[in-house]
Amino acid sequence: MIRNSWIRHFWHAALALFVLGSNAHAETVNAENRSMRFSYTTNGAADGSINKYGNNAISVLGDTLRVQIGDSSLDRNINGVGIYELKLINQNLEDARKLAELLCSPKDPASDVPIPDLYTAKCGGEMRSSYIRDFSRDVASKIADLVDSLTNAGIQEGRKLVKLDVSLVSIERAKNGFLVSVRFINSGDHPIKFRTPDKWDTKIGKDMDILGVNGYQTGSHDSKFGLGLAGKLLENPVGFPDGKVTLAPHSSVTFKMKTTSVSKFVAGSYDLNVGVFMNMEVIGTQSSLVRVDFHSDYKNPTRVTFDRDYPSTPQEREQWEAYQRTRLSYFPVNPGEKFAEDGLYRAVRTTGSGAYRSLQLVPFKAGDVATRDNVKMLMASASGTEFDGPVQWVWEGSAPTPVKQYSFDITEGTEQVCQAGTVCPRSGRWLARVHSGSFSTAGSYRYDLAGIVTLRHGQSMPVRNDGADWEWLGV
Numbered sequence: 001m002i003r004n005s006w007i008r009h010f011w012h013a014a015l016a017l018f019v020l021g022s023n024a025h026a027e028t029v030n031a032e033n034r035s036m037r038f039s040y041t042t043n044g045a046a047d048g049s050i051n052k053y054g055n056n057a058i059s060v061l062g063d064t065l066r067v068q069i070g071d072s073s074l075d076r077n078i079n080g081v082g083i084y085e086l087k088l089i090n091q092n093l094e095d096a097r098k099l100a101e102l103l104c105s106p107k108d109p110a111s112d113v114p115i116p117d118l119y120t121a122k123c124g125g126e127m128r129s130s131y132i133r134d135f136s137r138d139v140a141s142k143i144a145d146l147v148d149s150l151t152n153a154g155i156q157e158g159r160k161l162v163k164l165d166v167s168l169v170s171i172e173r174a175k176n177g178f179l180v181s182v183r184f185i186n187s188g189d190h191p192i193k194f195r196t197p198d199k200w201d202t203k204i205g206k207d208m209d210i211l212g213v214n215g216y217q218t219g220s221h222d223s224k225f226g227l228g229l230a231g232k233l234l235e236n237p238v239g240f241p242d243g244k245v246t247l248a249p250h251s252s253v254t255f256k257m258k259t260t261s262v263s264k265f266v267a268g269s270y271d272l273n274v275g276v277f278m279n280m281e282v283i284g285t286q287s288s289l290v291r292v293d294f295h296s297d298y299k300n301p302t303r304v305t306f307d308r309d310y311p312s313t314p315q316e317r318e319q320w321e322a323y324q325r326t327r328l329s330y331f332p333v334n335p336g337e338k339f340a341e342d343g344l345y346r347a348v349r350t351t352g353s354g355a356y357r358s359l360q361l362v363p364f365k366a367g368d369v370a371t372r373d374n375v376k377m378l379m380a381s382a383s384g385t386e387f388d389g390p391v392q393w394v395w396e397g398s399a400p401t402p403v404k405q406y407s408f409d410i411t412e413g414t415e416q417v418c419q420a421g422t423v424c425p426r427s428g429r430w431l432a433r434v435h436s437g438s439f440s441t442a443g444s445y446r447y448d449l450a451g452i453v454t455l456r457h458g459q460s461m462p463v464r465n466d467g468a469d470w471e472w473l474g475v
Contacts, residue, residue, distance in 0.1 A: 036100050037061050038121040040132075040147050042071070054081065054292040058150050060096050063088045066161075067154030068287070072294045073275070079297040080165035081289060082188060083282075084158030092153045099146040104128065108136040115140075162282050162289060163188035164247075166274045168213055168302040169254060171227075177260040177319065180213065180229060182274055184255075186247040191283040197255055199243040200278065202231035204330055208277065215272035215301060225270045228261035246283075260319040267308050271301035314413035314457050318427055321397050322475075332392040335372040339364045342401075344416060345393035346474065347377050356380075356387045359431070359449075361474060363399040363416070382449045396474040397426075413457070418470045420463045424455045430470040432462075447471075 039059040054070025065086045072078045088096050104123035113133040120129045132140055169181035186192050200209035211230040217223035234240065235256040247253055274296040282289050296302075311317040324341075332348065333339050344363050349356035358377040364370075376388040401414040415425040424430075432451030436444040452473070453462060461470055 035122060035125075036063075036096065037127075038100050038103050039119065040099075040103075040143070041118045054290075054294075055288055056151070057288075058147060058154065060088070060100070060150075063093060063096075065092070065096065065150060065154050065158070067151050067158060068289065069151075069155070069294075070289050070292045076298045078155060079295055080163060080185075081280075081292045081294045082163035083161040083285070083287060083289065084154040085161055086154045086158035092150065092157075095146050095149050095153075099143060099150065102135075102139055102143050102146070105135055105139050107134040108139070111136055111140075113137055113140045119143075160188045161285060162190050162192070162287060164192055164280065164292075164294075165296065166276055166294070167296045168272055168274050168304075170302075171213070171272070171304045173306075174258060176315075177258045178227060178262055179235060179256060179258050180227065181254055181256045182211065182213075182229065183252050184245075184247060185252040186249055189249050190285050191249060192247045193281040193283060194245055194247075194278060196234060196237075196240045196243050196245060197230055197257065198232060198234045198237075200230040209279070210275060210277040212275045213272050214275060215270050217266070218269040218271050218303065223266050223268065223270075224263065225265045225272060226263040227259055229257045229259055232257045232259045232261070261323045262310060262320065263323075264320060265306065265310050267306050269303055269305040271303055273298055273301050311413075314426065317398065317413040318457070325395060325397070325475075328395040332394050333364075333370045334392050335370050335390055337370050339366055339368045339370065339393070341395060342366050342399050343395045344397045344399050344472075344474070346380075346396045347375050347391040348394055349387045350390050350392050357394075358387075358391075359473060360471065361396050361416070362393070364393065365399075378447070378449075382452060384449055397428075397472070416472050418461050418472070420461050420467075420469055422461050424457055424459045424461055426472060427455065427457045428475040429454050429473040430461070431473050432464060432468040433471050434466050434468045 037060065039057060041057040042053075042055050053073070055068070056071055057068040059066045059068075065088050067084045067086070069078060069081050069083075072081060086092070100121060103119050103121035107130075111133055113135060115132060117132040118129070119132055120127060122128075132143065135143070163186065165185040165187065167183050167185065169183050171181075172179045182197075197209075197211045200211065201207050202209065209230045210228070212226060212228050214224070214226040216225070235258055236254075245253055276295065277291075277293050280289060280292055311320040324343075328341065331340075333345070334350075339345075342365050344361035346361055347358035357380040359380045359382055360378060370393055372390070374389050375391045376386055379385050379387055398414040400416050401411040403409040403411055413426050418425055418430070430453050432448040432453075433445040434448065436446065448466075448468065451464070451468065453470075455461070
């Protein structure tokens with residue numbers, strides 16, 4: 001589990017070395033054990049990842065092991081975060097002695113170990129503090145194996161001093177979204193304080209908080225499910241008037257939240273788990289469990305069955321598109337890059353003094369490659385001026401989608417063009433376009449830039465005396 005540090009580096013962050021107190025049964029251990037003292041800490045957040053990760057650590061003082069888990073995100077066998085304490089005997093004690101010896105190994109000037117994990121160790125009566133990359137790969141590998149072994153022993157056999165878990169209670173379809181219940185459980189011996197999820201920071205960046213539900217269709221990894229809850233309004237705010245929670249030892253709290261931040265999914269049963277990035281405070285014991293990253297128990301997912309696809313109505317499609325627009329706005333498609341999602345995209349000029357956006361939308365398929373050539377399009381100001389240059393492409397909405405393969409019928413809510421006098425198929429702005437009327441110029445249009453209207457789904461498309469139809473411009 002600590003081996004995760006070999007495959008991921010983290011944001012630059014200050015690190016507090018985790019060293020135990022002095023109450024380690026010194027009266028019953030021999031001199032060798034009494035002098036044994038070391039710690040190993042993952043350097044959470046050292047490589048510029050989008051979130052700052054919590055630290056994992058083991059510490060030994062005498063014959064007492066303490067394990068701290070502040071980041072369980074990549075370990076499927078460990079859920080939640082916490083601090084465990086274990087008295088070392090037998091093989092665990094022998095592993096601790098070996099690890100103490102390895103941490104006092106000579107430094108290797110030619111070391112190419114990439115990980116930035118830290119350690120402290122009592123070597124020859126003096127304390128040494130440095131980075132694990134000081135050692136050769138062979139020594140570092142042996143250290144990692146022993147850290148793994150002691151970590152697992154502490155979690156499986158140790159006493160829970162601090163323990164915070166999360167679980168999914170239920171998901172229900174509700175008007176204008178989904179109602180989701182999530183439970184936080186404190187099974188440790190100390191109170192834990194944190195803000196209610198509606199108060200969490202959802203701004204993209206290193207301090208972004210996350211409370212998400214995700215998983216796959218039961219028995220298959222072909223269909224995924226995902227939704228976001230951080231920052232959403234509580235449906236049961238009465239119990240949290242100040243937006244804070246102090247969760248007593250051996251107790252739990254359930255938050256009910258409504259969300260429209262839901263990815264597309266197909267009908268069926270799903271095995272779902274919860275993932276969390278959050279800030280917390282442990283009361284009554286020394287701890288560096290401040291910024292933590294964890295998930296619910298993968299071995300016991302919550303099974304939820306949905307009787308229809310999402311989105312499956314025009315209203316749901318509008319909800320989904322709003323979420324998709326926000327999510328993909330952080331990932332524009334640059335010249336030469338492949339489009340990751342089907343959709344209608346807006347061009348955004350990448351050079352010049354301003355951020356010029358196109359008025360109209362262009363459909364692309366996932367896998368298409370964005371042109372490196374200059375693009376000439378009407379500007380979003382609808383003034384009749386054009387830009388001509390390199391562009392990025394930003395997702396705006398669903399592209400016209402056939403009801404079924406090879407069908408000429410289009411799924412309601414995905415139309416890009418609509419006839420006058422019909423029911424408006426999707427909310428947003430519509431631009432009047434007049435056909436050229438010439439056989440030789442079929443497919444050519446004259447756009448009436450003064451004829452832009454904003455309509456809601458279900459309203460009637462305006463009828464004009466020039467026979468114009470309407471082209472969707474987005475919201």
